[in-house]
Amino acid sequence: MSIVIMVGQLILGLSILVILHELGHFLAARAFGIKVEKFYLFFDAWNFSLFKFNYKGVEYGIGWLPLGGYVKIAGMIDESMDTDQLAGPPQPWEFRSKPAWQRLIVMLGGIIVNIVLGIFIFWVLTIRYGETYIPNGEAKYGIVPGKIGLKIGLEPGDKITAINGKEVVRFEELTSTEVILGNTDLTVLRGDQTVHVKVPGNLINDLSDMGIDQFISRIPRSKFVIDSVVPNSYANAAGIIKGDSITAVDGVKIQFFDQLQSELKKYAGKEAVLEVKRHNTVTQLTTNVNSEGTLGFKDGRTGIAAKFTQPKEKVLKYGFFGSLPIGANKAIGTFTDNAKGLGKVFKGEVKFNKAVSGPVAIATMFGSHIDWIRFWSLVGFLSMVLALTNLLPIPALDGGHSLFLIIEMIKGKPLSDKFLERSQIVGFVILVTLMVFVFGNDIVKIFVKK
Template sequence: MSIVIMVGQLILGLSILVILHELGHFLAARAFGIKVDKFYLFFDAWGFSLFKFTYKDVEYGIGWLPLGGYVKIAGMIDESMDTEQMAGPAQPWEFRSKPAWQRLIVMLAGVFVNVVLGIFIFWMLTARLGESYIANSSIKYGIVPGTIGKKMGLEAGDKIIAVNGKPVNRFEDLMSSKVLLDHTVLTLQRGDKTMDLTVPANIINDLSDYGIEQFISPLPRLKFAIDSVVPGSSAQIAGLTKGDSVIAVNGTQVVFYDQLQSELKKYANKTVMLDVKRNNEVKQLPTAVNKEGKLGGKDGGGIVPKFIFPEEKTIKYGFFGSLPVGANKAWGTFSNNAKAIGKVFKGEAKFNKVIGGPVAIATMFGKEVDWVHFWTLVGFLSMVLAFTNLLPIPALDGGHAVFLIIEMIKGKPLSDKFLERAQIVGFVLLISLMVFVFGNDIVKQVMKSKP
């Protein structure tokens, strides 16, 4: 059932984005008196569709090939490769008969709609929820670095106080793109010392492999007690119970939850002696550690910790005050994609590390329905789709736009033969890229599933 929910959210989210993107092209074309022959969600390859109907000379339908969607604009060389229509004389209601500036607007209208949609979604989410954050100054015991953070030199308990010399006000900003994509310098306090660490320019490769939570944990370093014990786990068998505090593992003092996790991993598949404080008394409990280095059964955790979290603050902006905040979030998503692609060209990131396809996107939606998360992701993907379609690749909106700009500079259109060949090259390139992306997603999932 969880897979069905994941795939269902993926299809719903992408369908919303594709329909609205193509609607942008459709409305712009109709506004300039250009005839539209088809409006399709997904592709009706080889003329086969799952559903279709005709209304006011436009065929609307759902294709069987889920690789996006399209509008077939009369008199335009596009993915339909309708050379027969192009062989006849140009008609006044065709795309090719209109001025270049009108055709350029039609080509960019889909991107425009995606940008507006992204801004609108982030605006509405901000208006409803505001912005919640934990003040960095309230992080009493510092951070918990993951595999990536440790690799670059961070240690548990470090307090990051500045990024590129500017004070950090929000703890969540430490996991932001400004830190991870801009080759930043972190100023941190470690005990009585203050030092600087530079975030590696190629950190995006590790983020792709391990996940952003392996840079710095979204939870700061915290003290803990046991909130509950999982029935049947080694923790329950050992006698651990709600309210207990584990203070040592095989004689090594434990104060914070990350310390407990680190110590237990040292004794995977072994039995350890836990010093447990209960009602001001200390008990020693021999406890089995599973292969994952936890106190669960075969592969699960055996305890649920209870933390005392730093106070979370919430800023409410009001309806119109939320607009610039939402627009800034949307633009941040757009610019982050540009930065990631830029790192590929600079040699700072591998192409297969910065891209994700349907499998990766479905995983992002998750196995449960959370509408705030759903719309946040749709807003994010809308900006990603806008950026992707602006790339100057033939068969994408950006490719068509480049050819139109060249036409406006030259004062005459490029030949139909050139545009047809460019369209074929672009379509083959996109199909090849889609196959690569699918394969890359599958490889990543297989690698993550390995122990």
């Protein structure tokens, strides 16, 4: 059932984005008196569609090939590769008959709609929910770095006070794109000393394989109690119950869950003596520790879940109009952050296969249960990513068409139909190759993480 929910949210989210993107082209074309012949969600390859109907001379439908969607504009060389209509003289209602600036607006229509949609979604979310964050000062026990964080020099309990010299106000800033895009200087308070930790420019390569929590946990370091114990686990056999506080491992005092994890790893495959506080009474329990260093099972599964003492969150509420700049900044920030990430790929700082995600990864991001805040946040994010992707100067994408139109405007005459046809074929091959690559890359990432 969880897979069905993930796939369902993926299809719904992408369908909303594709329909509205193509609607941008459709409305711009109609505004300039250009005839639109088809409006499709997904591709009706070989003229086979799952559903279609005609309304006012336009065929609307759903294709069988879920690789996006399209509008077929008369007099334009596009995904359909229908060049027969170009054999005759240009008609006044055709795309090719219109001035280059009008055709450019038509090609940018989808991108404009995606940007407006992204801003609108983040605006509405801000109106409805405001902003909730953990003040950095409330993280009084510091951070919990994962393998990646430890690798670059961070330590448990570090308090990051500034990023590139700018004071950290929100704890969430520590995992913001400003940090994870790398080449960032972190000012760290470690005990009574201030040190600087450099975040490398290729951090995304490791994050892609291991996840953001292996950099810095998004939950500040905090005290804990046992929230649940898995039946038949080593923890259960030792007598640990919900509400217990584990205060020492073989005499080594602990306060935090990451300390418990670190100490248990020293006893992997052996026995350990735990000091457990229960209802103001301290007792000692002997337990087996599995080969992974947890109180779970021989096969490595964990046996306990912790409940943390969460720092106090702060909620900011904005009015109807006050929410607009906040939402717009979030949307534009998403666009620029992804553009910076793409720039790192072109510079060779980040591997392409580490930077891209396909439908499998996106479905996982939606999650296995319905959370409408997460759903619309992700749709807003993907809308901005779709706008950026379509701006790329690849033939068959809006950016490729726009580039050719800009060249035409500079030259003062259009490029040849033969050149545009061949470019469209090349672009389509590139896009199909990329789609196959990102899909396969998603599958590989799943196995790498396992």
